[in-house]
Each structure stands twice: as C-alpha cells, then as structure tokens.
Amino acid sequence: MPYMLTFTRSVEITDTDEYINDCCIGGDVILDRLLPALRGRYGTDLRSNQEDWGWFVWFKDGSVKLAVDVSTDDHGSAFQLLLTSRRPRFILGDEVVDCAQLESLRELIVRQLAVWPVSNLTVQRVNEKYLPV
Known part of the structure; x- marks a missing residue:
C-alpha cells in the first residue's frame, strides 16, 4: 500500500x-x-521532472519501481508526497505492491524531512487510488 506524507x-x-x-x-x-x-x-x-499535477522522481530498487510524487496545496507551503512501489507484471502492466523497498523509502524520506525540518508531518497509508485506508 502506498504512503501519503503531508x-x-x-x-x-x-x-x-x-x-x-x-x-x-x-x-x-x-x-x-x-x-x-x-x-x-x-x-x-x-528520473525527475514536473507534470501538470506536481513533481516526481522515479527510480528502481532491484525489480521494484519506486515513486515519490510531490504536490502542494498552498502555493509552496503545504505539501503532499505520495510514495508508491510497483512490480512489473508480464502483459498486465505494473501492480502496486507492499514491499520492504517501500518501507525503506518511507524511512529515508521521513528522516530527511525531520532533519530539514518540516512542520505538521503526517504519514498515512493509502490505497492504490491514494484514499486513506
């Protein structure tokens, strides 16, 4: 399951x-x-760039595809990060999965945000459609 950090x-x-x-x-x-x-x-x-919905960085850890997607709600002061892990499936496309690589990514991101520091950090599990579970 993905994570949403705000x-x-x-x-x-x-x-x-x-x-x-x-x-x-x-x-x-x-x-x-x-x-x-x-x-x-x-x-x-x-791979990092801007899209119409925000910014992203995509990369791999072994066979797992990881994503950090960033958007803002308040013109550069209230942010939302979506952390997602996917595994490729033959013909069927990528599948969102829970895995150790996602947990490691979450830990790394939370550590970096704490050191910066940010305020009001929340970490929440979300489903494939990024809705709270």
Whole structure:
C-alpha cells in the first residue's frame, strides 16, 4: 500500500511562471532537498521532472519501481508526497505492491524531512487510488 506524507514548510520561490500549475509550486524545492539522499541510496539513475499535477522522481530498487510524487496545496507551503512501489507484471502492466523497498523509502524520506525540518508531518497509508485506508 502506498504512503501519503503531508507537511508544511515555507520555501523560497523566485519565479512562479516556471510552474505548470499552482499544485507544482515549490515541489522542485522539496525534491532538490530529497534528491541527494535518494541518489546516495538508489544511485544516479533517477528520473525527475514536473507534470501538470506536481513533481516526481522515479527510480528502481532491484525489480521494484519506486515513486515519490510531490504536490502542494498552498502555493509552496503545504505539501503532499505520495510514495508508491510497483512490480512489473508480464502483459498486465505494473501492480502496486507492499514491499520492504517501500518501507525503506518511507524511512529515508521521513528522516530527511525531520532533519530539514518540516512542520505538521503526517504519514498515512493509502490505497492504490491514494484514499486513506
């Protein structure tokens, strides 16, 4: 089951015009903070970019595909991170799975956010549609 992490943190935004939508504002700052730890743990083969729903970083740990998706609700101060693990299935596409790799990712992200620090951090399990379980 995926995890949803929410927190608040003021981040400095220099140019809001570089963001596709309001939900993207500041997501790059959050990822910039997390990427060194992610690269240290998972290597340099990480794919990161902005989408219309926020920012993402995707990578693999063995055969498991991991994702950290970042969006904001308050123009760069209230953030939501979705942590997801998937296993490829022949012909059927990827399947969202619970696995040790997801737990390790959650622990790494929570540690990084605590050191930064952020405020009001919550960690919640969610289903495949990112609804609370």
